[in-house]
Amino acid sequence: MRPLVLLWGCLVLPGYEALKGPKEISGFEGDTVSLRCTYVEKMKEHRKYWCRQGGILVSRCGDIVYANQDQEVTRGRMSIRDSPQELSMTVIMRDLTLKDSGKYWCGIDRLGRDESFEVTLIVFPGKRDNAVPAGTCCPSSPTPSFQPLTPTRSLQPKAKAWQTQLPEPRSSRPVVWLPLTTPQDSRAVASSVSKPSVSIPMVRMMAPVLILLSLLLAAGLIAFGSHMLRWRKKAWLATETQKNEKVYLET
Incomplete structure (x- = not known):
């Protein structure tokens, strides 16, 4: 009786921490996420797979993608690779969409009950802003300096006309010139604004x-x-x- 119980336990009961991985991963729409599931030495020769959890009352595995040893398998926007030397399986999901949110399984095909590890994927709406890497410094944009016009009057002996000389820029920063407004212009603007009202x-x-x-x-x-x-x-x-x-x- 004891040998039968031990045999049933080996076939049905999963091994203790035979497969490990992240419980939750997240990303924004359009991002690429990757995860790594590790397994024990005795699972080295077994076939690994990645699938999405389905079903309402009973959980089942759908859209199964099996991995090959030392060879990347791609299906659509997802790729999987088994690395027996590192005792790990790598899964990459590209161009995430909101429909990709859900629960997935890292699994190992074996006799009896498969070894599996549940992973929750969360996809946030929108795109991630381009962040500046730490330790890098970005050049600051030059601050524009505002300099009002200072008209200088110079009377010519022949024409006797008033001239306005613009000051020469003395700095490399961009200079923003403010337009001159006369009382007549301000009255015209005020009248044009007040007429519709x-x-x-x-x-x-x-x-x-x-x-x-x-x-x-x-x-x-x-x-x-x-x-x-x-x-x-x-x-x-x-x-x-x-x-x-x-x-x-x-x-």
Whole structure:
């Protein structure tokens, strides 16, 4: 009886920490993540695989990809490689999407119950910002310096015109020149900004008046048209009466 129990335990019960790996990995959309599952020496010759956990009530392994020894196997955006010399299996997943989030298994195919290790993959939305590696220094961007225009007046003997001389830049930093604004320009800008705010209420106030005038005009046209129709009808009746009277007198 004892040999049967020992044989059943060897075939069914998994080995203690025969397969190890990270319990959770994460990345952003579009990233590439890799993980490494290690196993014990006695599992060196067994076939390794990577699969995604499926099923609702009973967990099952779907989309199984088996690894070859010292040879990378690629399926879609995922590749797997078994390195018996290092007693490890490497899995690489590229171009992550939100649908890739879920639970996966690092597994070893063996007689009886397979050795497996559950790994949870979390994919965050968006792309990772380009971070600056530690220990590197980036050149700082030059800070622009603002220098106002200082017009210098020089009277020429012939033309007698005022000239504005621009100061020469004395530093290598970029100089941002501010445009000059005169009182007339500021008034024009203020008037152009204030006009729409005044015209909009005026249009709103005049809209009911315009609608009322349109209705009155339409009513007047209708009344005039009906009056013309009645007048024409009366004129036609008068002419018909006169014709009838002439015919009666002739007879």
